[in-house]
Amino acid sequence: MLNMNNISRIYRTDTIQTHALRDFSLAVAPGEFVAVTGPSGSGKSTFLNVAGLLDNFDQGEYQLDGVSVKGLKDDELSRLRNEKIGFIFQNYNLIPDYSIFDNVDMPLRYRGFNGAERKRRVEQALEKVGLASRLNYLPSQLSGGQQQRVAIARALAGEPKILLADEPTGNLDSLMARQVMELLHKLNEEGTTIIMVTHDPDQAREVKRNVQVIDGQISDFSIYAPLQPQSSAGEKQELSHA
Amino acid sequence: MLSYYLKLALISFKRAPSLYFLVILTLSIGVGLLSANLALVNSMGSDPIPDKSDRVFHVSMNTWPDDQPGAEPMHILRYRDARKITESGIPEHSAVFYASGVYARDAESKSLTRYDSAVRATTPGFFPLTQAPFAYGSAFKRSSGMEVVIGDDLNQKIFAGANSVGKTLELNGELLTIVGVLKPWLLRPLFYHATEGRAFNATDDIYVPLETSIDLGWPIHARSSTTEENGSVGNSRDKNVYYLQAWVELPVKNNLQAFQDYLDHYSQTLKDAGEHPLAIRNEIDDVNSWLLKLKVVDQKVLAFTLASVLFLCVCVFNASSLLLSRFHAGKFEVGLRRAVGASNRHMLMQGLMESVLVGLIAGVLALALSWLFLKFSAKFLPDLSNIAVLEPKILLSGVLLALVTAIASALYPLYRASRYTISAELK
Numbered sequence: 001m002l003n004m005n006n007i008s009r010i011y012r013t014d015t016i017q018t019h020a021l022r023d024f025s026l027a028v029a030p031g032e033f034v035a036v037t038g039p040s041g042s043g044k045s046t047f048l049n050v051a052g053l054l055d056n057f058d059q060g061e062y063q064l065d066g067v068s069v070k071g072l073k074d075d076e077l078s079r080l081r082n083e084k085i086g087f088i089f090q091n092y093n094l095i096p097d098y099s100i101f102d103n104v105d106m107p108l109r110y111r112g113f114n115g116a117e118r119k120r121r122v123e124q125a126l127e128k129v130g131l132a133s134r135l136n137y138l139p140s141q142l143s144g145g146q147q148q149r150v151a152i153a154r155a156l157a158g159e160p161k162i163l164l165a166d167e168p169t170g171n172l173d174s175l176m177a178r179q180v181m182e183l184l185h186k187l188n189e190e191g192t193t194i195i196m197v198t199h200d201p202d203q204a205r206e207v208k209r210n211v212q213v214i215d216g217q218i219s220d221f222s223i224y225a226p227l228q229p230q231s232s233a234g235e236k237q238e239l240s241h242a
Numbered sequence: 243m244l245s246y247y248l249k250l251a252l253i254s255f256k257r258a259p260s261l262y263f264l265v266i267l268t269l270s271i272g273v274g275l276l277s278a279n280l281a282l283v284n285s286m287g288s289d290p291i292p293d294k295s296d297r298v299f300h301v302s303m304n305t306w307p308d309d310q311p312g313a314e315p316m317h318i319l320r321y322r323d324a325r326k327i328t329e330s331g332i333p334e335h336s337a338v339f340y341a342s343g344v345y346a347r348d349a350e351s352k353s354l355t356r357y358d359s360a361v362r363a364t365t366p367g368f369f370p371l372t373q374a375p376f377a378y379g380s381a382f383k384r385s386s387g388m389e390v391v392i393g394d395d396l397n398q399k400i401f402a403g404a405n406s407v408g409k410t411l412e413l414n415g416e417l418l419t420i421v422g423v424l425k426p427w428l429l430r431p432l433f434y435h436a437t438e439g440r441a442f443n444a445t446d447d448i449y450v451p452l453e454t455s456i457d458l459g460w461p462i463h464a465r466s467s468t469t470e471e472n473g474s475v476g477n478s479r480d481k482n483v484y485y486l487q488a489w490v491e492l493p494v495k496n497n498l499q500a501f502q503d504y505l506d507h508y509s510q511t512l513k514d515a516g517e518h519p520l521a522i523r524n525e526i527d528d529v530n531s532w533l534l535k536l537k538v539v540d541q542k543v544l545a546f547t548l549a550s551v552l553f554l555c556v557c558v559f560n561a562s563s564l565l566l567s568r569f570h571a572g573k574f575e576v577g578l579r580r581a582v583g584a585s586n587r588h589m590l591m592q593g594l595m596e597s598v599l600v601g602l603i604a605g606v607l608a609l610a611l612s613w614l615f616l617k618f619s620a621k622f623l624p625d626l627s628n629i630a631v632l633e634p635k636i637l638l639s640g641v642l643l644a645l646v647t648a649i650a651s652a653l654y655p656l657y658r659a660s661r662y663t664i665s666a667e668l669k
Binding site for chain 2: 045049052054055074075077078079081082083087089093095097098106107109110111112154158
């Protein structure tokens with residue numbers, strides 16, 4: 001699904017070069033749920049941005065669902081983002097004066113679906129996150145957890161191959177965070193590949209595979225022991241080399 | 243997608259109404275001022291007789307009897323010089339005329355109200371040469387006779403616009419019969435008498451045969467020159483009184499050379515006879531060359547138009563600055579849209595739709611402002627009243643100009659928006 005080989009991302013100013021990612025390699029298979037952890041400034045968000053085609057990389061190879069993204073034009077990158085990736089942001093990133101319907105509808109507009117198809121998909125996505133009855137609400141009329149579920153619905157509406165979640169529960173209290181995590185697990189069980197950046201060790205332990213990023217490189221694949229009894233150290237090692 | 247872009251543009255206006263109001267107002271003032279000036283330049287510079295402006299020529303001759311070194315050929319001619327032109331047989335039509343003025347009233351009316359009327363004393367060729375449009379009757383056939391053609395304005399005043407052919411007018415105490423009535427006739431510029439600052443005067447009220455006017459001694463209401471002590475119209479036929487303008491219609495280019503040769507030969511004959519000491523220099527200019535030579539397009543209006551262009555540039559710059567701040571404030575949404583699959587092309591189209599909408603609104607407002615500018619111009623400068631007109635092509639160009647400036651204002655902000663790094667805008 002996602003295959004990065006020796007990816008480097010360097011941010012330059014007049015005097016300083018910062019290696020946000022250095023020879024970063026990772027492969028994620030279809031259906032996996034990967035938690036990416038690491039200290040602040042370690043490069044995990046940069047990884048997520050590069051993985052989501054929101055940022056460029058300077059060196060290396062990156063294939064998304066079998067497509068090498070290096071050298072793709074803006075139109076092609078946009079189409080890949082639209083068709084294959086769903087984003088879930090820490091602060092939801094909903095447009096405050098758009099209705100819930102219009103927020104979820106946004107990526108579908110750029111896919112070229114007709115009105116009926118968009119309506120069907122928006123309703124289906126909101127149904128999936130339990131907010132089908134709030135179509136005409138504004139984001140401000142929903143709780144934080146509900147807003148994040150709307151953001152998840154927006155990510156799901158285009159039926160992407162992979163969900164990229166950046167601290168999806170970072171702004172939520174524990175109860176709402178729990179609901180969101182349960183939703184993500186459910187989506188993963190239904191076959192959606194998910195990569196989630198998180199600071200929360202408990203959340204990292206919940207998922208099948210953990211990746212830790214330090215200084216722009218993958219440093220340790222087993223820092224958090226998974227909760228699932230079937231996940232052994234050997235299995236993690238195998239996945240890390242997939 | 244267009245309807246979606248339209249919806250987004252309307253939402254954008256709703257979010258920042260004051261800013262968009264300022265953008266629209268800024269552009270519409272700039273475009274309105276320029277459109278008003280363009281309307282004036284268009285009126286001044288338009289071709290008054292486009293069907294045949296390249297075949298109709300003004301004649302200037304140099305037959306002044308005294309020595310005037312370096313003098314330009316004169317646009318006014320003596321009677322005998324002008325007669326020589328009408329007798330040449332080369333032009334398809336020729337018109338020799340002078341401007342006069344009389345008081346006119348319906349001879350059969352009990353009312354003694356007389357109307358101050360502009361007169362064109364002319365040969366019959368004037369009507370086909372200028373394509374004067376007849377509502378009733380026709381032109382007089384000869385250069386003499388107590389007949390007149392009247393314009394629509396006078397016909398409205400005296401006869402309430404009815405067919406007055408056959409009626410009699412009392413003109414300065416003389417009775418003349420109406421043989422033709424013209425339709426409303428606007429010549430912009432008034433090419434046949436564009437000298438002496440009359441290029442934007444109305445067409446005349448009364449057209450009278452030249453010989454009749456001379457016989458009646460109707461005074462000259464335009465520039466004239468004479469070497470005689472008694473230079474009145476009544477005895478001008480054999481005197482050095484220069485007051486007649488001459489126009490000819492030459493349908494074939496060969497005729498032009500033949501006519502030039504004819505004039506030059508005539509001048510040479512006069513010179514050989516010792517009637518003038520000047521170099522032979524006769525000039526024939528087609529309508530547009532003649533108007534250009536007379537500089538009928540006011541240089542001050544041209545300068546003001548140039549200033550309006552510069553002012554519009556400042557308006558575009560200001561509008562662009564406002565839009566840049568708007569786009570800057572909307573960076574998050576641009577980043578979000580790009581993240582969920584909008585390409586730079588999508589964002590460009592969205593921005594252009596917004597600009598087109600701004601341009602259309604600014605265009606309509608600009609036309610209203612242009613109309614106001616022209617109204618005020620005509621009020622404070624009455625000379626402009628005949629040319630302060632918004633023609634359809636100016637209306638259209640005003641809207642197009644507003645569209646172009648609105649798009650130009652948004653280009654730099656759109657370019658900047660396309661350079662945003664998506665991930666940075668989403669933080």
